[in-house]
Amino acid sequence: MIKIIVSAEDILLNEKIRRLMTEGPLQTRVIGSVRHTHELIDMLEQELPDIIIQHVGSGGTPKLDAIFQVTHSYLGLPILAVGSGFDDEIIAEIIKAGAMGFLEVSQLDTVLAAAVDMLVSQKHTYVSKAVAQKLSEEIQMLNLMARQQRLSEREFQVMKMIARGLSMKEIAEELSVSVRTIYTYRARLMEKMGLKSNVAIRHYALGRFLIEKDEVKD
Structure with a gap:
């Protein structure tokens, strides 16, 4: 009953x-x-x-x-x-x-x-x-936000630069470090965030308004 x-x-x-x-x-x-x-x-x-x-x-x-x-x-x-x-x-x-x-x-x-x-x-x-999908997406975004807090200041900076479409060489030159160092930062931030590609990094950054669309290189 x-x-x-x-x-x-x-x-x-x-x-x-x-x-x-x-x-x-x-x-x-x-x-x-x-x-x-x-x-x-x-x-x-x-x-x-x-x-x-x-x-x-x-x-x-x-x-x-x-x-x-x-x-x-x-x-x-x-x-x-x-x-x-x-x-x-x-x-x-x-x-x-x-x-x-x-x-x-x-x-x-x-x-x-x-x-x-x-x-x-x-x-x-x-x-x-439709509602279940929306909830799933929001939960996923909250998880990513929590992971973002684990990034170092430099990893966060590199993530935004990758999202803008800069190459590893361009990022290295702008930050005055080696290309190898940038690849290391990229590997670390992708592991911490659970993101598998530059496209995924860009999607997250745009979704969280970390960058604006007009900042993204063509």
């Missing part, structure tokens, strides 16, 4: 989710139905559900207060966010705030049960492929 708390300010939406869960194919029990964050927190202090279905609004800026508070106090408790009119970038922000899945309100009738089952039984995040 999956225990559920439904949290939505919209009374009609709250009731719809409750009905879909009660009458759906899953073995579920809605242990609570609330409209406000403080009511949700009070209910969680009385009994923990297996999942929270949380409405985060329609378009504009999503309402993430409940997600932040639950994630802070009850780490690991699955939250399925429900909303409408959000683009992939905003949905990615909702997931990063602590939700384990997101559903458009228009999808509730067809896939709500499957999403709840996936989050509770399989412990998988439930998002579109």
Whole structure:
């Protein structure tokens, strides 16, 4: 039996989710139905559900207060966010705030049960492929940023010069060192950053605004 708390300010939406869960194919029990964050927190202090279905609004800026508070106090408790009119970038922000899945309100009738089952039984995040790809890219970029902190000042300088399209000889001349030394710096920074080519270095530098496009040599 999956225990559920439904949290939505919209009374009609709250009731719809409750009905879909009660009458759906899953073995579920809605242990609570609330409209406000403080009511949700009070209910969680009385009994923990297996999942929270949380409405985060329609378009504009999503309402993430409940997600932040639950994630802070009850780490690991699955939250399925429900909303409408959000683009992939905003949905990615909702997931990063602590939700384990997101559903458009228009999808509730067809896939709500499957999403709840996936989050509770399989412990998988439930998002579109586009959102998953965006999250993956952001995580990869955060990892690269952390690795960047390990670069020496000279390695960082050489990385930006490579990204601008300068040759090893040109970099050596500008820094008044040997070409062999520049190859050593390049090898070290590529190892630390996990970048495999000059093209990858350029892509990272442009993505992080370490250089401007007009700085890149043709």
